[in-house]
Amino acid sequence: MNIEINKIHHPYKVPEGYFEELEENVMAQVHIQELKNQEVSAEYFEDLESNILSQIKIESLKKAGSPSVEKGYFENLEAEILGKAKIDIFKTKGNIATPEGYFENLESEILGKAKIDIFKSKGNLSTPEGYFENLEEQILAKKNIEILKGADKLETPEGYFDSLENDILSKTVEQKKSNFTVQKGGFKYFRNAAAILLISAISVLFYRQSQPKDAFADISNEEMIAYLADQPLTDTQLETVVDETITVPVNLEVSDQELEQFIKENNI
Amino acid sequence: MESLTVAPRLFFNMKDEEIIALLADPAEHEKAFRGILKAYKEKIYYHVRKIVIDHDDADDVTQEAFIKIWRNLDKFRGDSKLYTWLYRIATNEALTFLQKKKKDRGISIDDNEMLVATLESSKSDTYMGGEEIEMKLQKALLLLTDKQRVVFNLKYFEELKYEEIAEITETSVGGLKATYHFAVKKIEEFLTKN
Incomplete structure (x- = not known):
C-alpha cells in the first residue's frame, strides 16, 4: 500500500x-498572565505585613473553633458593662457633687434597700402563730408604759405628797362622815370608795419612792384620781408600772369587818 | 512587555508578512498576536492533537503553546518564517507534555501503548472520525517514536518542505529525509499486514 x-487524512x-x-480562552489566559506580571504598587508592601498578620489571626481564630465563655457570663455581662460605664463617667467627671444631705440619708437608704432585697429574696415572710392578734395590744401596752415612764420625770411641789393624803381624806372620807349612816347591804358604795382610797394610797407610796417632782404641782388631786380611775390599765400593766417591791393586791375586795375596824381606828 | 489593550477582533486572516510587520512595534503586539491566533489556531491544534492524540490534552497543550508564543513575541527576529517558529514552539510544548505524562505513569519515552489505548477508546466518541483506514494510519503511527511521528506528520499532513521541518525540529534535512522514509516504510508494512 x-x-x-x-x-489518508487524519480522523x-x-x-x-x-x-x-479556544481563541477566547487563550486571550483570557493571556490577560491573566499579564495581570500576574504587572508590577505591584509601592503601597502594597507597606500593607503587606499587617495584612499577613491579620490573616494569621483570622486563621488562628478559625482553628480555635467557636469561642466559649464561662457559665452565666452573659447573665452578668449587662450589669458589669453598666457598672464600668458608671465608673468611667465617674472618672471623667472628676469631682462629683451630691445633693444636700445626700450622705446623711445614704446609710438609711442603703439599709432600706438591703432590707427590701432581703425581703424580695426571702419571698413570703412568716410570723409566729398569733403574732398579729396580740400586736395591737402589745403596741398599746408599750405606749402606756412609755407614758408612765415619762411620768416618772414629772415633778411635784415640795411636801406635796405629805399633805396629799389629808387632802384626799378631807375631800372624800370626812365629807362622807358628816352624813354617814351604816345601812345593812349598803356597803357597795362604801367598798368602791375604799378601793379608790387604797389605790390612792398605793399611788402616793409609788410617787414617794420615785422622787416626786414639781411637774404635778398644777394637777389637782381630783384630776389625778379621776385619771387613774379612767385608765384602762390591766393588772399586768399595773404590775409593770408599780415598783416591783410594792405588791398590788389583785383582788381589792374588802370585807365589811375590815372596813368597820378601819373606821373605828381612824375615828371616822 | 507592554500590558494588553483591547484590540478589535480580526474577521479576516492576516498574512504572515502583515503579522511580522506588527511585531516590529511592541505597541502592536496584541494585534499581531490576535492575527497569529486567528490564522494558526486550527493548524496548531491539529498538529498538537496528532502528537498527544487526546482532545483534552491537545486543548491544554494548544493553549499553553499560544501563551508561550505571546510571552516570546519580542524574541521573534524575523530570520525564520513565522509558521515554522510557531510550529517549533507548539511541537516542543507537545513533546514536553508527553514526556511528562509518560514519566508520571512510569512509562518509557518510546512506549506508546498508553496512546494506543487512548486512540482505541476514542473510536466511539464524537471527537474521532469513522474512517477505518484513518484510524489504522494513526495506530500505525504510534509504532514510531514521538520525534519520528512529528517529522512524518509535518511532511505527510502539513506537506512542509524538509528545510521547514528542519527549522521546526532543529535537525538536519538529511536526517529528516531518512526519518521520513523509515516512517513511511514502517506504516505501509503495518497497513498491509492489517
Missing part, C-alpha cells in the same frame, strides 16, 4: 464552536 499516492475532530472558544 502506497500512502503517499493514496493520501481527529473537535466539538462544534471549539476554535471560537
